[in-house]
Amino acid sequence: MNMIRDYEIVKYQPDFKKEVVELQRHLWSPDPELNTAYLEWKHECNPYLQPPLIYLALYGKNVVGMRSMFGIRWECGIPAKTVSGVCPDDLVIASGHRNRGLIVNIMRAAFEDLEKKGYQYVYSLSAGRITRLGSLAMGWRSAGSMQPQHWHSRRAEYFQRVRKFAGKTRFLRRFADRLPCRHWVERQQNLHELCNPEGMHSRTIGSRIVVEKAARAGEMAELVSRIDYDGRIRHVRDKEYLSWRFRNPLHRYLFLYWIEKDLEGYLVLQQYVSEISLSKVRVNIVDWEATSQRVRAGLLRAAIHLRPFADLNIWTATLGNETKNLLRDVGFAPVQEGQEGAGVDQEQPCLLVRSIRADVPEAAWSLENRRLPDISDWDIRMIYSMQG
Template structure:
């Protein structure tokens, strides 16, 4: 479609090098790395039949890109599944900003994919600049992202030193290997993680929760823009629990993004090991309808259960989760997926692994 001097088109593989070049303004300056990241996120996603994205062309060159991250969710009961889209990686060349490309590309996504198998948008990585635009286009906030965290003594002391003499104590490499019942690895054990998820008790089967299977675990952690550390709890010769952390480059912050257990207290034992070995100065986790097992573990390990939604080290600040039906003109019925009202945050189980930015 034409939009002034621009042409808005669906993504095609031939445009990937130009998109990777454009995304230097958002991702990295390394174009081959950007290409690899794009292919992982949009072309290799096991739940996406096709990449969901549009581009803005100016005189034949890509000057804008709007993508959507496809995720599969269980909706309402264990048998029902649905595909959701997360708006992601919006980037407009600096010379072409403030010309309405954000809005027109997003509207093009709605028009192009609104009648397909996707049911709704869920925005988990919006920022303060993009949120007003989404609200104008019909998204609604259902909750603020909040965090709970645990600071080590070293983190507290470092904060004091940084303020007074601008010196940081943050250090400490992660040691990989087997340490008794705990294994620390750079690699996901997809088969074991899948097995644990299938064995887990689902405390509530009438809400929205991320669908995770073997294909998911084999694919999800190939993201070359993030550093993951995998912790496994071994019992009777088998893995019976895992915790996945997204680590900052210097291991200052460990974000608990995914976890599971098929034996009692496996998650707590893993986190206790992490804390005892002082591998991170700050541990944090999204606090959005946390399950009983992880909540119990966090309390026992003296995590600060207060809301850290404000901007603090290790958090992103108080930003909302945004929801919208995919239909261009939506009705009341479109807010329901398999009889689940997606406007009610109590119906969602959301961990950081659900976010495209994780």
């Protein structure tokens, strides 16, 4: 596909599967079986892109670099029209081959291939600071920050203050990892334990809210179709997408449903499974829909009372003012880049977009008259990205 000195850029074939799984121990997880399941789910079972689009750097016959594209399907406009697209992801270079220009060459080969296939744009839905800086230098544009906010229980805030104080105190620094706060945080790990203490499949809160481990994909899709749509760019959330999306083997999900005669709202919590994830105790609100503000507020309050979360996060950039006020009222606050949460530094993920063709001016980057580099023309939820 493309040659640079000592390296060859090629497209993925099933024969490379074992090597890709091994290479991704640097990024996905140290468990080859979990990596295999993730590769199969994300790429071999993706409902919008077949066969998989994965670009590999070979050194001799060895896979030493990778950048994948996963398929997406936006809807936008009134009446809504759908547009298929791709998001670059899974970037990893083996340690002995970094700083040799492989990233640029992999992406150059990928863009050449994507243009031949008729794609117009690529999207990065959770770019952190390092990815953002490198991408902007390659012609990407930022539509803006996802404006993450987080909520901590009072107990979690107290333990974080204690640990921070111990880490800054010379005499106590060596004992920081032995403090009770560390062990309390570690006990917050399994989100599914909140479903039912006796191990049942569901749990009820009050008379309306049911907590379950499984996605009711059909009912969730039907609810989305009932709620008024303003035409902003968002991912299609039909039964096919939701059924696939919540099978991500690197994540654990918990679903809160508000049920009357029909499903009137849902809130989805997510947690990381991999041993090398940023934080296994961080919990994200990745999707949240309701037919009324009363239902929306009830789901949120039920979620934060499930347990004293160490770190509960949500993206707020495209939420309405009423919903932002609700988050503020229950104690959510903006995340500052570099701020510690659940023991790790937090980032400000951004939405990045890029035209495949270099000769298309930024002013023309649009879908159905919605400007791609303008965050106000988007309805973004964490579930659209692989961070959720």
